Amino acid sequence: MRAVLCAALLLLSGCGATVAQEPSASTPVTVTNCGQQVTFDRVPSKVVTNDTGITEMMFALGLEDRMAGYVVNGIDTVDIRTSPWKADFESGKHLSDKISKEVVQGVNADFVFAGWNYGFSESTGFTPDSLRELGIATYQLTEACRNGVGKQRGIMPALDALYTDLRNLGKIFRVEAKAEELVKGYQEQIARAGRLMEGKPRPKVFLYDSGQDQPFTSGRNAAPQDVISKAGGENVFGDLNDSWTTVNWEAVVQRNPDVVLIVDYADGEANTPEQKQAFLEGFAPLANSPAVKGKRFFSLPYAALVESPRNPASVEAFAKFLAGV
Known part of the structure; x- marks a missing residue:
């Protein structure tokens, strides 16, 4: 008993x-x-x-x-x-x-x-x-x-930042089990997506947020870094120790991107991905880049490219694009 x-x-x-x-x-x-x-x-x-x-x-x-x-x-x-x-x-x-x-x-x-x-x-x-x-x-x-x-911003890889915030919020709001469930599911989704480009060349990717005089892009500490790298690409500005930052067009041209990932939101100049693509295609210094010559453009919403629970799905979507799935 x-x-x-x-x-x-x-x-x-x-x-x-x-x-x-x-x-x-x-x-x-x-x-x-x-x-x-x-x-x-x-x-x-x-x-x-x-x-x-x-x-x-x-x-x-x-x-x-x-x-x-x-x-x-x-x-x-x-x-x-x-x-x-x-x-x-x-x-x-x-x-x-x-x-x-x-x-x-x-x-x-x-x-x-x-x-x-x-x-x-x-x-x-x-x-x-x-x-x-x-x-x-x-x-x-x-x-x-x-x-x-x-x-400058960013103290860890972007997906680690997402997992950190979910776990911290889980602790603060007493929903730790839910936070762990989300993290595990996201990690599995990203691992599956990563296999799509295994053994294939890793294309150089330019993240284009906005800006016509000077482009606004992502360094290694913002979400696009992990979205691009986990999908099988290489962020051409992944050497910058910052999150979202302004660069110059000369640096973009020198890095000769194979693909352009466009942030879909109204930035006050070109309000749609199509308009941003048209600007890049008409920008003479980039005319000979593989991205422009091959019309290799892909867009994702702003909320999918800042730290958010949409990041894992963004990795999957971009991996499918790069792999031609």
């Missing part, structure tokens, strides 16, 4: 056994965020997120009920229309096109999830420090963590 009781009471730490249990909603938890230990006294219940990919992380973890609302630049965009969580965006609350102290205070936010150049900015005064003074906790997007070299 005692053995039966011990088995029944095992989860309650009876009969001399100790079993780890999830911390309660009011138990403080500590995570490492951008190299610093950050403690959260309780599970946040009025979260404001900034940007599409950041918001989608909350949705992927099933945390929409913890959100006071989200901030994105318009709700009728390619990002929202193509989002696997489109229904969550529609049922959630779009607070504003631009984040500010007034926006988060207006919904009594107790937690803001954003990042440097993803909402946080000294120029606007919207920073983790300024929110802390208002009693609002913050979590910083790991892809956008500053790395100690001026304002």
Whole structure:
């Protein structure tokens, strides 16, 4: 009888056994965020997120009920229309096109999830420090963590940043099992996609975000680096110790890309991938590049190319393009 009781009471730490249990909603938890230990006294219940990919992380973890609302630049965009969580965006609350102290205070936010150049900015005064003074906790997007070299960003490979954030959020919101489930599924998806280009030459890929006078692209610390490399290509600016950054056209021409990966969003100059492709095809210095001569262009939405739960599907889609599947 005692053995039966011990088995029944095992989860309650009876009969001399100790079993780890999830911390309660009011138990403080500590995570490492951008190299610093950050403690959260309780599970946040009025979260404001900034940007599409950041918001989608909350949705992927099933945390929409913890959100006071989200901030994105318009709700009728390619990002929202193509989002696997489109229904969550529609049922959630779009607070504003631009984040500010007034926006988060207006919904009594107790937690803001954003990042440097993803909402946080000294120029606007919207920073983790300024929110802390208002009693609002913050979590910083790991892809956008500053790395100690001026304002350059990125402290780890982009997919590792995604997994780090999912696991940290899992701990903060007490959904660690869901976070691990997502990470495992993403890792398996990426491994399958990587096999499509095994044994084949790795094409040189130029990530074109925007800019006609000077191109805006991705260094080794932003999501396109891993999207490109895990799909079987080589980022031509993978040597730059930065995330999203401006380069010059001379450097693009010298690196002679085989493929151009275009970010699909309105940048104020050329608003569609087709317009961006037309610009590149009409740009004389690139006329002899293999990418332009072979019309090797591929596009993905902005939210698929910043840190987000869309990154694994982006790897798969780009791998299929490179492999001609």
